[in-house]
Amino acid sequence: MRKRLTWPSRLPVDPFILLLLATVGVAALLPARGVAATAATDTSTAAVALLFFLYGVRLSTREAMAGLAHWRLHITVLACTFVLFPVLGMAARGLVPVLLTPALYSGFLFLTLVPSTIQSSIAFTSIARGNVSAAICAGSFSSLVGIVVTPLLVAVLLGGGAEGAGGFSGAAVAQIVLQLLVPFVAGQVLRRWLGGFVLRHKRVLGLVDRGSILLVVYTAFSEGMVRGIWHQVTWGRLVALLAVEAVLLAAMLALTWYGARRLGFGRADRIAIQFAGSKKSLAAGLPMASVLFGAQASLAVLPLMLFHQMQLMVCAVLARRRARDTEPAQPAPRDPVAGPRTPAEDAEDAVRVSAVR
Numbered sequence: 001m002r003k004r005l006t007w008p009s010r011l012p013v014d015p016f017i018l019l020l021l022a023t024v025g026v027a028a029l030l031p032a033r034g035v036a037a038t039a040a041t042d043t044s045t046a047a048v049a050l051l052f053f054l055y056g057v058r059l060s061t062r063e064a065m066a067g068l069a070h071w072r073l074h075i076t077v078l079a080c081t082f083v084l085f086p087v088l089g090m091a092a093r094g095l096v097p098v099l100l101t102p103a104l105y106s107g108f109l110f111l112t113l114v115p116s117t118i119q120s121s122i123a124f125t126s127i128a129r130g131n132v133s134a135a136i137c138a139g140s141f142s143s144l145v146g147i148v149v150t151p152l153l154v155a156v157l158l159g160g161g162a163e164g165a166g167g168f169s170g171a172a173v174a175q176i177v178l179q180l181l182v183p184f185v186a187g188q189v190l191r192r193w194l195g196g197f198v199l200r201h202k203r204v205l206g207l208v209d210r211g212s213i214l215l216v217v218y219t220a221f222s223e224g225m226v227r228g229i230w231h232q233v234t235w236g237r238l239v240a241l242l243a244v245e246a247v248l249l250a251a252m253l254a255l256t257w258y259g260a261r262r263l264g265f266g267r268a269d270r271i272a273i274q275f276a277g278s279k280k281s282l283a284a285g286l287p288m289a290s291v292l293f294g295a296q297a298s299l300a301v302l303p304l305m306l307f308h309q310m311q312l313m314v315c316a317v318l319a320r321r322r323a324r325d326t327e328p329a330q331p332a333p334r335d336p337v338a339g340p341r342t343p344a345e346d347a348e349d350a351v352r353v354s355a356v357r
Contacts, residue, residue, distance in 0.1 A: 016210060017309045023214045027221035037222065044219040047212035048287040049183045052147075054205060055284075056187020057194050059118075059140055070134055072240055073269055077116065077138040080256055080277030082149050085112040086157065088248055099240040103232055103296065107303040108244065110293075113153040114285035114304065115146025121276040124315050128322035130271025138276040146284060147184055151176045154292050179291055213283060215303065216290050224298030233299070245307045249314060252278040275315060282308040303321055 032040040088111030096105045118139035125135035187194075199204060254275040260270040285304045293300040 017305070019210070019214060020217055020305060023195065023217045024221050026319065027218050031222040031225040032219070033226060037226070038108055040215070040219045040222065044216050044290060045179060047215050048290060049179050050256055051183075051209060051212050051283070051287055052180050053183035053187040054198070054209065056184040056189075056197050057191050059143060059188070060191075060195075070137065070269075072263075073131075073134050073265065073273060074138050074141050076265075077277045078141060078145060080252065080273070081116045081142050082113070082145070082153065082279075084255060085252065085280075086153060088112060088251060090157065092244060092248075095240075095244060098173065099237075099244060101232055103299045104237060104241055104291075104303065106296070107300040108241065109157060110154065110289060110300050111250075111285065111304040111307050113150050113157070114280050114288065115150060116142035116276050117257070117279045117281045118143060120312065120315070121272075121279060124275040124319040125272050127316075127319040128271045128275070129268070130275070130322070132270040132272070134269060134272040135276050138272060142150065142276070143284065146281075147181055149179075150288055151285075152289075155348060158292075174286060175291055176288075180288065185335055213286050216286050220286075220290055220297035220301060224296075233302075236263065241303060242306060242310075245303065245310060249278065249307065249311055253314070253318070275319070279311045280304060281317065 031037075086109075089109040092108060093098070093105065096102055100108060116139055118136075121135045121139045122132060126132050253274060256274040259271060260273040265273060282304060286301055289297045289300045289304070
């Protein structure tokens with residue numbers, strides 16, 4: 001009997017990334033102009049608000065608070081996400097203009113400021129037989145903190161009018177509050193009544209998530225084409241950007257793994273720290289970039305899109321290696337929310353579900 005191939009075996013590239021690239025191609029060939037551009041921008045603004053409202057409905061604050069007892073692990077993940085990553089991002093400033101243009105560097109630095117993923121951190125931690133409960137809480141904390149911390153970090157590190165940044169003003173703060181924070185808080189408030197509906201219609205709402213993100217990407221890249229921003233990027237610069245991002249990912253994977261060992265964490269906790277502390281959320285970063293960078297958003301999100309695909313492919317291989325290194329007698333940790341999962345389900349989630357986190 002032939003063994004059924006799982007999704008990652010058939011297609012090593014995240015299919016959502018292919019959709020994003022196709023959207024970029026459409027924006028390059030058919031950019032929105034005039035009235036169409038205004039309509040696309042207004043619709044994109046509403047889509048971002050809807051995204052963060054749904055994030056608020058889905059994110060269980062109770063589950064996040066339940067993990068406070070493991071506070072050392074969560075502080076470690078937050079430090080990796082919002083301290084180590086930005087420090088490495090600022091260190092890359094020395095690569096301008098030899099390897100990176102100022103605009104690409106701003107996007108590169110921005111990717112180091114966004115929160116960690118949730119679903120992919122859980123999926124990879126489960127595959128690697130790590131502490132899944134800790135990964136759930138760590139991802140949740142990162143998303144909650146990122147709503148406030150990411151814009152503040154952008155204000156401090158990119159708000160000085162650097163090329164490629166959108167600048168940071170009182171109007172930008174108001175826009176962030178209205179477009180990101182208010183919908184998120186509203187979702188948290190209404191979670192008691194809408195949580196069950198969201199659980200029953202996860203697939204449909206997942207399509208809404210992805211459709212909203214694709215709209216945000218089309219609007220950003222379309223505006224970039226109309227303004228001629230893409231003439232600033234060459235293939236050589238893109239190759240250099242990929243190389244710099246590969247070094248960044250390798251450094252974070254090493255720092256989270258060996259640093260967690262030096263801090264005295266056990267193997268299961270180290271796995272959770274590595275996968276939650278070394279990744280960045282595409283779904284959170286794209287809408288934030290559209291709010292924070294304005295017309296420069298297309299270049300700002302390019303490094304994040306490339307890093308997202310890279311982290312999925314590398315972490316998929318690493319998670320399987322971690323699983324092989326674990327003693328067979330140790331059962332795989334179970335997700336306390338979703339219940340026991342099969343390896344095929346975990347592998348599929350790692351590629352499919354994490355595309356929106």
